[in-house]
Amino acid sequence: MKKTMYEKIWDSHLVVDAAGQAPLIYVDRHLMHEVTSPQAFEGLRLAGRKVRNPHSILATMDHCVPTKNRDLPIADPIAKKQIEVMAENCRENDLNLYDMKNSNNGVIHVVVPEHGFVHPGMVVVCGDSHTATHGAFGALAFGIGTSEVEHVMATQTLPQKKSKTMLVQVDGTLSKYSSAKDIALAIIGKIGTAGGTGYVIEYAGEAIRALSMEGRMTLCNMAIEAGARAGLVAPDKKTYDYLKGREFAPSGKNWDLALAYWKSLPSDEGAVFDAVIALNAADIAPQVSWGTSPEQVVGVDGAVPAPESFENESKRKACESALAYMGLTANTRITDIPIDLVFIGSCTNGRIEDFRIAAEVTKGTKVARGVKAIAVPGSYHVKHQAEDEGLDKIFIEAGWEWRDPGCSMCLAMNGDELTKGQRSASTSNRNFEGRQGKGGRTHLVSPAMAAAAAAAGHFVDIRTL
Amino acid sequence: MEPYKKHESIAALMNRSNVDTDQIIPKQFLKKVERSGFGAHLFHDWRFNDDGSDNPDFELNKPAFKGARILVAGDNFGCGSSREHAPWAIADYGFNTIISTSYADIFYNNCFKNGILAIKVDKNQLDKLMAEISANEGVRFVVDLENQQVTTPAGNGFSFEIDPFRKGNLLSGLDDIGLTLKHVDKIGEYEARHKQTFPWLWV
Numbered sequence: 001m002k003k004t005m006y007e008k009i010w011d012s013h014l015v016v017d018a019a020g021q022a023p024l025i026y027v028d029r030h031l032m033h034e035v036t037s038p039q040a041f042e043g044l045r046l047a048g049r050k051v052r053n054p055h056s057i058l059a060t061m062d063h064c065v066p067t068k069n070r071d072l073p074i075a076d077p078i079a080k081k082q083i084e085v086m087a088e089n090c091r092e093n094d095l096n097l098y099d100m101k102n103s104n105n106g107v108i109h110v111v112v113p114e115h116g117f118v119h120p121g122m123v124v125v126c127g128d129s130h131t132a133t134h135g136a137f138g139a140l141a142f143g144i145g146t147s148e149v150e151h152v153m154a155t156q157t158l159p160q161k162k163s164k165t166m167l168v169q170v171d172g173t174l175s176k177y178s179s180a181k182d183i184a185l186a187i188i189g190k191i192g193t194a195g196g197t198g199y200v201i202e203y204a205g206e207a208i209r210a211l212s213m214e215g216r217m218t219l220c221n222m223a224i225e226a227g228a229r230a231g232l233v234a235p236d237k238k239t240y241d242y243l244k245g246r247e248f249a250p251s252g253k254n255w256d257l258a259l260a261y262w263k264s265l266p267s268d269e270g271a272v273f274d275a276v277i278a279l280n281a282a283d284i285a286p287q288v289s290w291g292t293s294p295e296q297v298v299g300v301d302g303a304v305p306a307p308e309s310f311e312n313e314s315k316r317k318a319c320e321s322a323l324a325y326m327g328l329t330a331n332t333r334i335t336d337i338p339i340d341l342v343f344i345g346s347c348t349n350g351r352i353e354d355f356r357i358a359a360e361v362t363k364g365t366k367v368a369r370g371v372k373a374i375a376v377p378g379s380y381h382v383k384h385q386a387e388d389e390g391l392d393k394i395f396i397e398a399g400w401e402w403r404d405p406g407c408s409m410c411l412a413m414n415g416d417e418l419t420k421g422q423r424s425a426s427t428s429n430r431n432f433e434g435r436q437g438k439g440g441r442t443h444l445v446s447p448a449m450a451a452a453a454a455a456a457g458h459f460v461d462i463r464t465l
Numbered sequence: 466m467e468p469y470k471k472h473e474s475i476a477a478l479m480n481r482s483n484v485d486t487d488q489i490i491p492k493q494f495l496k497k498v499e500r501s502g503f504g505a506h507l508f509h510d511w512r513f514n515d516d517g518s519d520n521p522d523f524e525l526n527k528p529a530f531k532g533a534r535i536l537v538a539g540d541n542f543g544c545g546s547s548r549e550h551a552p553w554a555i556a557d558y559g560f561n562t563i564i565s566t567s568y569a570d571i572f573y574n575n576c577f578k579n580g581i582l583a584i585k586v587d588k589n590q591l592d593k594l595m596a597e598i599s600a601n602e603g604v605r606f607v608v609d610l611e612n613q614q615v616t617t618p619a620g621n622g623f624s625f626e627i628d629p630f631r632k633g634n635l636l637s638g639l640d641d642i643g644l645t646l647k648h649v650d651k652i653g654e655y656e657a658r659h660k661q662t663f664p665w666l667w668v
Contacts, residue, residue: 038498250665
């Protein structure tokens with residue numbers, strides 16, 4: 001039988017498939033951060049259970065950590081406690097933790113690939129919805145809740161329902177300033193935030209092959225914003241070249257064994273998907289979200305839609321309430337929307353390539369009057385690499401703040417946040433109400449678009465620069 | 466986990482779609498290291514004014530919905546973050562049942578780990594339930610998980626589908642981990658094969 005890549009990974013990880021029970025699948029890698037794990041460790045302790053495979057776990061601290069003045073104690077006592085509890089839990093269970101002071105520290109989904117901890121064909125989980133990122137390597141990677149974190153620690157397995165498969169085929173070539181972020185947003189705009197519910201998406205086609213590993217991570221990262229359980233990209237030479245030589249990548253004889261296995265993973269020619277969606281990359285303009293859901297998105301050359309333009313009643317209502325929250329009027333041109341703050345960073349767009357393109361757009365500009373712009377590298381490795389390339393100087397000379405790594409303004413848990421009514425151009429992944437601070441208004445964009453907005457004080461079509 | 470029993474309760478109405486987990490429990494409450502006490506912060510940014518007083522315009526603040534155990538909500542409920550704090554907050558507030566057309570995957574799984582029955586209905590059925598609540602706020606529905614039935618005073622009752630495994634766990638209040646550990650030998654056997662097939666993962 002011809003199989004999709006998802007089916008191959010599923011079949012090779014099935015531990016028990018008994019009648020009357022959800023199938024149990026084996027988990028190869030378990031990623032952790034401080035927010036969704038403490039209650040799982042507590043549960044384990046209370047039940048007198050142990051972590052089954054400590055070597056399968058890699059942990060970091062990212063959500064609550066300050067992105068400046070790291071040498072000072074954390075001001076927020078509750079965040080401080082959460083950080084301390086994480087360190088204690090990892091010590092007690094002998095887990096590999098890149099704590100705040102570790103030179104490997106950063107956002108979990110940026111750090112993990114840097115060390116080659118995820119390989120094609122693995123099953124990877126984390127108490128974090130953006131675990132989907134690692135699908136870029138052809139691994140089945142998905143977010144789980146805290147009860148499931150505990151379950152995986154105790155059993156190395158998870159009861160799972162098999163997902164349906166969706167092929168998202170993106171052919172054609174992206175225009176110079178459109179990016180993986182724009183493909184991700186355009187897909188969500190097309191299928192909606194529930195369009196992928198119940199599915200694992202496989203991204204394929206010429207435009208996906210052309211993406212770098214960083215770009216594929218950005219794309220898969222936002223599979224969850226389309227409602228999908230996970231996103232997948234078939235591994236290829238780019239994947240193997242990226243992994244080779246990294247700390248946790250196989251080496252020597254094991255490399256050859258692994259490579260042979262990885263090459264068997266791509267979906268078989270003629271394998272059948274439950275749903276197929278097609279887009280042409282050439283049609284994808286740089287995207288800007290206008291509302292409070294990632295599906296409320298439009299090309300930068302477009303305008304804020306009017307509620308009447310939606311036939312579906314619930315979408316019309318959602319548009320009305322989004323416009324009210326966002327302080328926008330229907331039919332306003334996107335390029336006429338002024339912004340107060342720019343954030344480049346997050347597990348979506350906090351990698352070296354993101355800072356390179358943003359620096360290219362920023363070079364020789366100044367941050368517009370009244371605008372605050374912050375660049376938050378996804379990890380210390382990204383930060384140091386950017387500094388080696390002189391990118392930090394470009395940002396600083398233009399008036400940007402150059403920070404230490406962390407989730408920062410993506411979810412505003414660490415004190416970096418919008419105040420009520422402030423409007424951001426943000427390279428993060430969610431524009432939900434209050435996501436970046438109560439009353440804050442978020443527009444999701446690519447790094448190049450964010451950098452251009454910082455200089456202009458409003459959105460600009462970077463294709464016209 | 467408390468076993469889920471048949472009950473008659475007030476059904477509260479939240480006629481909004483795409484209610485996300487950032488709204489259910491805003492991030493400022495995610496720093497706690499305990500599981501309890503999140504109900505006080507459920508829907509915080511909608512529920513309270515800036516001065517901390519109740520926002521009278523927020524649906525769950527309506528006196529008629531006080532004590533509700535059933536939440537009837539719009540499409541794609543619980544989208545966004547994987548935070549289990551969302552169902553912890555919902556359960557701690559007092560809800561044990563949600564009725565909607567659809568849920569985000571992770572949220573849906575999380576509900577069942579916390580004794581919350583998330584029922585899926587079609588759009589037509591949801592519209593009827595919403596209309597019944599709108600016309601008679603404070604109306605009580607009966608939820609019978611054993612027989613997979615919901616009944617309402619105006620006769621908008623229906624039967625619903627549910628995965629038998631999830632149903633069994635809710636009814637018994639069983640611990641998932643304990644259930645999985647019954648297969649601990651199979652897990653061991655799998656791992657032995659795994660080490661043979663994928664030796665590079667065990668270096």
